[in-house]
Each structure stands twice: as structure tokens, then as C-alpha cells.
């Protein structure tokens with residue numbers, strides 16, 4: 001955040017995707033690797049984005065071939081990643097299982113290696129996916145034998161075709177999230193549901209210097225995510241926030257054209273900047289969080305190694321996770337996340 005003199009000079013290349021304002025404050029001028037990346041926050045509503053915006057074609061190319069390699073160092077998932085993705089897929093399923101009916105058609109946008117689609121199909125749902133990474137979508141089709149197309153959701157022209165669309169860690173990468181949500185709304189049947197999971201702008205679990213990187217064009221907090229969904233013609237049904245202001249998951253339902261604003265955005269800019277100002281490197285490393293993270297990662301790594309050792313195939317790993325994690329109805333695992341019905 002800049003001082004008053006510097007702020008007067010701040011201009012943005014693109015207006016706010018949520019409220020169309022051009023009044024912004026600069027949050028950061030570097031990404032997590034120390035490269036130039038200017039991140040701004042809308043002073044009117046609190047939406048955060050990279051400005052100037054990275055070239056759209058470069059972003060698409062980046063996701064098609066480089067994203068997985070850059071972030072995980074692999075093009076085909078290792079067994080421990082398949083195990084981890086299966087556990088994550090079941091956690092995501094459990095958040096929406098009461099909303100699913102057996103005959104429901106579901107589209108997972110940004111389906112990656114297809115583990116979530118595989119789990120849902122195994123649990124009896126009519127699920128398919130789409131994702132830009134050629135290697136991962138081919139893995140989904142050829143190894144897991146599930147229908148995952150290679151491509152971008154914006155290129156789909158499926159009108160009123162799905163009961164549920166899921167977007168896990170996808171919306172923050174899109175250059176026009178508002179238009180994407182409206183496009184998804186058109187793909188949903190009447191009263192269809194949309195599940196969106198994104199990183200949280202208020203996250204205090206991560207190291208403050210790792211907050212922004214070039215792959216995330218937008219960063220949301222619960223208020224801006226709900227407001228964006230409502231502006232695109234949805235009603236918010238529920239939200240979940242992971243511990244330490246972690247990932248936000250929101251469930252929306254398609255509604256009529258009339259706009260519904262349940263969120264007060266007037267104080268949101270002040271709310272976010274206050275949280276970010278308090279979350280300094282000094283405070284972060286004096287807290288238990290970084291040390292707890294190391295412990296959690298170490299325990300998870302050992303558990304993954306033990307869990308995958310006895311399996312020959314990736315589908316054996318996923319099937320075992322489904323069998324052990326999908327418990328009889330009425331037994332809900334407590335993840336420590338904050339859940340609110342809206």
C-alpha cells in the first residue's frame with residue numbers, strides 16, 4: 001500500500017471486473033519469485049487483480065503446456081499426487097454431496113488429471129471434465145478412462161446442459177471472471193448449481209511474500225467472490241472457509257436475471273487492507289503457522305508414501321481412497337473449516 005502522494009498517481013489498465021471502478025491502490029509490485037508483477041485492489045469493492053494484465057495468449061499458452069511443469073515439476077502425476085488429489089476430490093465431494101442426485105450431469109472445469117471426475121463417476125454421477133493441459137487431460141482419458149476434453153470452458157457452447165458445474169482453483173486464473181461466470185450460467189439447467197473454490201485474499205497461512213504470482217490474474221475474498229457470483233445471475237447457497245482464512249468454497253444456484261446483492265462491499269477494501277497490513281513477515285514467523293505447516297507437510301508426505309507403496313495402478317489408489325473416505329451417511333469428517341449456509 002502506497003502513501004497518499006503515490007496513490008494519487010495510481011492508474012489501472014483494466015477497470016474492476018466486479019464494479020467497473022478504476023480507483024485502485026497498489027498492494028504489491030513483485031511476485032513470489034521477485035519478478036515484476038503489479039497487484040492492485042479496487043478501493044470501491046476490494047477485488048484484487050494483476051495490472052497491467054498479462055497478455056491473454058501468453059496465459060493460455062502457459063496453461064496448455066507449462067503450468068503443471070512449473071508448479072509441480074511434472075507432466076504426468078506421481079502416485080503420491082494421485083493419492084493427494086483423490087483425498088482432495090473426496091473432500092470436495094463431501095461438501096456438495098447433499099446437493100447431488102444420481103442422475104445429475106456434472107461438468108468439472110479445469111479438470112486437470114481427472115481424479116475428481118473419476119471419483120464422481122465411481123460414486124454414480126454423470127460427470128465429465130474439461131481442462132487446458134494436454135498431458136493431464138490425456139492422462140484422464142487414457143489412464144483413468146474418464147471423459148475429460150482438452151480445452152477452455154469459454155470455447156464450450158453447451159446451452160442448459162448441466163445440473164452442476166464445478167470450478168476448483170480456476171476462476172482466479174481467468175482474465176474476465178465475470179464473463180466466465182455468465183457463460184457458465186448459460187450452460188446450467190434451470191436451478192443448476194455452481195461450485196467455486198479459490199484462494200483467499202485474506203489468507204494468513206501462507207508466507208506474506210508468497211502472496212501474489214503471475215498465474216493468478218484475480219484474487220478474491222469471500223465478499224468479492226459472492227458478489228461476483230450474484231452479479232452473474234446466481235444466488236449464494238453456502239460458503240466454506242478453510243482454517244487461517246484459507247481457500248474459499250462457495251455454492252451458487254442459477255437464478256433469474258434480476259440482480260441480488262447480499263454483500264456490503266463498502267467496507268471490504270478497508271477490511272482486506274487491514275488484514276494484509278497486519279500479516280507481516282515478522283508476525284508470520286513469530287506465529288506457530290510456518291512451523292505447523294512444516295509439520296503438516298512432513299506428516300502428509302510420510303502418510304502418502306505409506307499409502308501408495310502397496311498399489312500398482314493409479315486407479316487402485318483412488319478406489320482405495322474412495323472406499324476409506326466415503327463413510328456411511330451421517331458421519332461427517334471435521335476439517336476445521338468454517339461453513340456457513342447463506
Ligand SMILES: [Zn+2]
Pocket residue numbers: 016017018019020021042043044045046047
Ligand atoms: Zn471494484
